Amino acid sequence: MKHNRWFQIFALVVLASMILVACAPQATPTTPPTAEPTVAAPPTEVPPTEVPPTEVPATEAPTAEPTKNTVIIGVTDKLASLDPADAYAIMDWESIKNISEGLLRWKPGTLDLEPALATDMGTISEDGLTYTFTLKDGIKFADGTPLDATMYAAQLNRLLTIGPGATCPNGVAGALVTPYVQSITAPDAKTIVFTLKNKIGYFVQLLATAPYVVSDPKTFPADTCVLFPEAPIYGVGPWYISQFTKDEQIVFEPNPYYTGDLKPQVDQIIRRDYADAQTMALAVQNGEIDVAWRQFSPDQINPLKAIEGLNVATVPGGSIRFLILNHTMAPTDDPNVVKAIASAIDRNEIADTVYGGNVEPLYSMIPSGFLGADDVFDTMYAAPNLDAAKQFLAASGYTETNPLKLEMWYPPEHYGPSTAAWMELIKKQLEATGAIQVTLQAQEWSTYVTALTGGQAYAAGVLGWFFDYPDSSNYLDPFVYNGGEGTNVSPAAEGTDYGNPINDKAKQLVDLLAQADSETDQGKRADLYKQAADIYADLVASVPIFFNAEHIIYRTNITGTSTFAYPETLNVGPNIEFYYSLINKTP
Amino acid sequence: MSPIGFIALLIGVPALFLLGYVFIRGSTGLRRYILTRIVLTLPMVLILGSLVFLIMRVVPGDPVRSALGPKGTPEMIQQIRTQLGLNDPMYVQYGRYLVQLFTLHFGNSLVGAHRPIADEMSERFPATLELIIPASILALVIGIFGGAHAAAHRKGVADYGWRIYAVIIYSLPIFWLGLMLQLLFGVKLHILPISGRIDPVIGTTLTHITNIYTIDSIITGNWLALKSVLQHLVLPTITLGLILSGIFVRLTRINVIETLSMDYISAARARGIRERVLVYGHALKNALIPIITLIGLQIAILLAGAVLTETVFSWPGMGSYLVERISQRDYTAVQSTIAVFALLVAMISLAVDVIYSLVDPRVRY
Numbered sequence: 001m002k003h004n005r006w007f008q009i010f011a012l013v014v015l016a017s018m019i020l021v022a023c024a025p026q027a028t029p030t031t032p033p034t035a036e037p038t039v040a041a042p043p044t045e046v047p048p049t050e051v052p053p054t055e056v057p058a059t060e061a062p063t064a065e066p067t068k069n070t071v072i073i074g075v076t077d078k079l080a081s082l083d084p085a086d087a088y089a090i091m092d093w094e095s096i097k098n099i100s101e102g103l104l105r106w107k108p109g110t111l112d113l114e115p116a117l118a119t120d121m122g123t124i125s126e127d128g129l130t131y132t133f134t135l136k137d138g139i140k141f142a143d144g145t146p147l148d149a150t151m152y153a154a155q156l157n158r159l160l161t162i163g164p165g166a167t168c169p170n171g172v173a174g175a176l177v178t179p180y181v182q183s184i185t186a187p188d189a190k191t192i193v194f195t196l197k198n199k200i201g202y203f204v205q206l207l208a209t210a211p212y213v214v215s216d217p218k219t220f221p222a223d224t225c226v227l228f229p230e231a232p233i234y235g236v237g238p239w240y241i242s243q244f245t246k247d248e249q250i251v252f253e254p255n256p257y258y259t260g261d262l263k264p265q266v267d268q269i270i271r272r273d274y275a276d277a278q279t280m281a282l283a284v285q286n287g288e289i290d291v292a293w294r295q296f297s298p299d300q301i302n303p304l305k306a307i308e309g310l311n312v313a314t315v316p317g318g319s320i321r322f323l324i325l326n327h328t329m330a331p332t333d334d335p336n337v338v339k340a341i342a343s344a345i346d347r348n349e350i351a352d353t354v355y356g357g358n359v360e361p362l363y364s365m366i367p368s369g370f371l372g373a374d375d376v377f378d379t380m381y382a383a384p385n386l387d388a389a390k391q392f393l394a395a396s397g398y399t400e401t402n403p404l405k406l407e408m409w410y411p412p413e414h415y416g417p418s419t420a421a422w423m424e425l426i427k428k429q430l431e432a433t434g435a436i437q438v439t440l441q442a443q444e445w446s447t448y449v450t451a452l453t454g455g456q457a458y459a460a461g462v463l464g465w466f467f468d469y470p471d472s473s474n475y476l477d478p479f480v481y482n483g484g485e486g487t488n489v490s491p492a493a494e495g496t497d498y499g500n501p502i503n504d505k506a507k508q509l510v511d512l513l514a515q516a517d518s519e520t521d522q523g524k525r526a527d528l529y530k531q532a533a534d535i536y537a538d539l540v541a542s543v544p545i546f547f548n549a550e551h552i553i554y555r556t557n558i559t560g561t562s563t564f565a566y567p568e569t570l571n572v573g574p575n576i577e578f579y580y581s582l583i584n585k586t587p
Numbered sequence: 588m589s590p591i592g593f594i595a596l597l598i599g600v601p602a603l604f605l606l607g608y609v610f611i612r613g614s615t616g617l618r619r620y621i622l623t624r625i626v627l628t629l630p631m632v633l634i635l636g637s638l639v640f641l642i643m644r645v646v647p648g649d650p651v652r653s654a655l656g657p658k659g660t661p662e663m664i665q666q667i668r669t670q671l672g673l674n675d676p677m678y679v680q681y682g683r684y685l686v687q688l689f690t691l692h693f694g695n696s697l698v699g700a701h702r703p704i705a706d707e708m709s710e711r712f713p714a715t716l717e718l719i720i721p722a723s724i725l726a727l728v729i730g731i732f733g734g735a736h737a738a739a740h741r742k743g744v745a746d747y748g749w750r751i752y753a754v755i756i757y758s759l760p761i762f763w764l765g766l767m768l769q770l771l772f773g774v775k776l777h778i779l780p781i782s783g784r785i786d787p788v789i790g791t792t793l794t795h796i797t798n799i800y801t802i803d804s805i806i807t808g809n810w811l812a813l814k815s816v817l818q819h820l821v822l823p824t825i826t827l828g829l830i831l832s833g834i835f836v837r838l839t840r841i842n843v844i845e846t847l848s849m850d851y852i853s854a855a856r857a858r859g860i861r862e863r864v865l866v867y868g869h870a871l872k873n874a875l876i877p878i879i880t881l882i883g884l885q886i887a888i889l890l891a892g893a894v895l896t897e898t899v900f901s902w903p904g905m906g907s908y909l910v911e912r913i914s915q916r917d918y919t920a921v922q923s924t925i926a927v928f929a930l931l932v933a934m935i936s937l938a939v940d941v942i943y944s945l946v947d948p949r950v951r952y
Binding site: 062072080 | 649650652667699700701702710711766769770773774777780781782783784786787788789790791792795809811897898899900901902903907908914915916
């Protein structure tokens with residue numbers, strides 16, 4: 001019997017060992033860049049004055065705790081891709097734009113553009129189709145490889161050639177590059193020329209987005225997307241990615257060759273993934289992380305404000321929530337019905353009751369600060385205005401004895417746990433007219449979004465929107481032009497990108513937006529968007545409900561840079577760009 | 588070691604070991620029984636896999652639309668669906684799935700980066716293993732010794748105490764217990780970390796070999812990392828282990844009480860053997876047999892518990908992976924994960940049955 005036992009123990013040990021060995025992932029290089037660049041600099045190159053990272057290689061076990069001044073940022077948003085030709089999620093862009101730069105960027109904390117890798121804002125040809133930029137001198141990747149315009153143009157051309165597909169599943173190039181850009185060339189080592197397919201008024205905004213940043217040709221080859229390359233991952237920005245453990249953490253180290261004006265102020269940034277915001281809130285409270293970033297729901301914010309040692313800052317930017325009303329099916333094809341809905345909803349009650357004041361009531365699809373922003377729904381409908389709502393309903397024959405029956409759909413989980421609460425409130429507000437009976441229908445996200453935006457099977461539903469690039473066009477175009485985002489004032493029609501407007505007003509709206517899209521004068525664009533917003537509100541193409549600001553929670557030894565806008569939010573402003581270089585930490 | 592090799596070894600090694608062992612040591616009956624069980628595992632996995640395949644396609648929702656949200660144009664959605672084979676007839680998709688299942692390749696994820704499922708599992712599975720092994724040990728230690736202690740003091744304060752403990756602990760929601768432990772030991776007392784597998788900064792010094800961080804830190808002699816990993820293991824292990832310990836307390840108590848009433852115990856007692864030796868040395872040993880069977884069954888509950896524990900403690904294992912992929916309608920990931928779970932449960936049940944036959948020679952098949 002003893003023999004038996006020893007045999008069992010031996011067998012179990014062997015089995016366990018084999019499983020452990022089998023669990024080993026494929027090679028996980030974690031070695032940081034050494035003093036010698038991996039690609040040799042030209043012989044005439046002056047050696048860098050700064051010493052590249054010399055941290056202890058990961059293969060050597062440390063004997064004491066690391067002493068680097070490290071800032072740890074927690075996020076619940078998932079990283080979906082690190083390839084600029086593919087990446088579309090917010091954390092993707094945040095990572096890419098911290099390790100690399102494009103020709104232009106948003107000035108930290110603002111919606112104003114400024115040159116990044118370019119010497120100036122570039123020149124635009126008279127026909128508005130050609131944009132020419134000159135590169136600054138001395139731009140280098142974190143491994144010391146110098147950047148020239150030819151390399152840059154070649155990497156940008158990846159966007160045009162690989163586009164959306166099996167290896168680029170997120171399709172960013174298909175959305176932000178290929179519809180606009182005809183060609184990208186480098187006539188010499190310093191000059192980059194973009195030739196557009198059509199005149200685009202907001203092309204400079206697109207140039208500041210992640211797809212247009214420089215990527216490393218050694219990591220991102222011309223013919224394929226590499227969504228999760230092995231670290232180290234270099235760019236020409238203030239940081240490089242030294243380690244990357246998927247779904248766990250990503251480590252940023254300073255780029256020793258960076259010469260721009262966003263130099264890192266700490267030795268290391270670690271961005272850690274969290275499964276849920278509640279745990280992340282406890283972690284920042286417990287001091288395990290220094291900053292808790294995206295994303296907290298508004299109802300999680302108030303309890304955090306009372307905790308000593310934490311700063312809770314509200315970022316003046318973010319996403320919006322609105323009601324989509326289907327103008328191609330009853331009963332929301334009736335202008336009086338949609339106007340009654342726009343008149344009856346009390347946004348302040350939603351913001352205060354459901355979210356404790358942590359969201360802003362929204363009276364325009366264009367949030368404040370953007371071109372043409374104006375509280376047009378407030379001016380037009382002065383909501384809540386039950387008398388006006390009753391009049392609109394009565395005009396279409398809806399009364400207390402003959403009430404309007406309306407089904408409203410929403411996804412209970414996708415936009416946070418409070419969605420059901422504010423949908424209930426909207427039901428109550430609409431029913432307060434006495435002439436509407438609302439039936440709320442909840443459906444899980446994937447089915448819901450297919451029915452709402454694909455099949456357009458619902459008369460009314462909820463959607464949220466977060467801009468692709470911070471420009472007014474991105475807050476109006478997707479809901480007017482037919483592009484699959486719930487558009488229903490201009491349903492799809494053969495032979496046109498803009499669909500078939502339901503009436504003259506909708507046609508006028510489409511024309512105004514098309515005009516604004518191709519106008520390069522920003523003052524004129526602002527006027528056009530203002531006019532468009534007025535017609536949008538008159539049509540009630542959708543009903544803006546609230547603006548869901550972002551929140552950033554950080555410990556009191558963390559500070560933002562006071563030379564840029566919004567140091568209290570660690571310099572994250574309406575553009576929602578988080579430059580890790582602008583964080584400082586008192587150890 | 589490739590991820591495919593990982594899966595093959597994970598499933599194949601236990602099976603080979605058991606087969607080899609049977610031919611060396613087992614009786615004919617046992618040999619036949621184990622072979623039958625192994626053969627029956629295949630249709631079991633096939634049926635389960637097919638059910639999951641069907642259910643995932645019957646429930647509403649589309650993985651591509653879900654991933655792209657309102658920004659996905661119909662053209663983009665169709666293009667990606669075609670590339671992923673989601674526009675193929677159902678029988679073609681099913682055939683492809685079966686091939687992938689039996690070649691242990693599993694195919695690629697339908698969402699995000701469309702990475703091979705085997706790669707994703709090889710990253711996530713070690714984290715779950717690292718959690719469920721110590722949690723099982725804790726549950727067994729508390730459960731067996733608590734149950735024996737209760738039995739030894741039958742109808743005494745300790746007995747009632749353990750019985751109340753067992754009922755309460757088994758009834759507690761895992762996420763509530765986890766949250767309470769986080770608040771107490773993390774936020775209030777500041778003595779234990781509440782999230783993740785290792786301190787982020789110390790984690791940068793750890794070389795990943797097996798992805799089981801305790802093993803990796805020992806292999807590389809990184810004692811700082813080992814300390815941090817063990818600290819991070821404490822709360823999730825206690826949460827999962829305590830919840831599971833309740834059922835073992837009750838089961839052990841009943842079996843030990845039953846054993847203590849047997850004649851050979853009375854005879855031993857008459858010979859003057861001390862009560863402690865009787866309970867822990869004789870009765871407990873014999874009472875372990877049904878408990879061993881329960882361990883095999885508990886693996887499924889353990890995996891389910893790990894899903895919640897991983898979410899509460901931001902532990903990047905298979906449980907949180909499964910939840911995430913179900914919500915994204917990632918058919919291939921869900922099917923593959925459940926198939927692997929099923930295989931795991933089948934293999935562990937088989938191993939338990941073998942151990943049962945060795946512990947109790949009276950068992951014949």
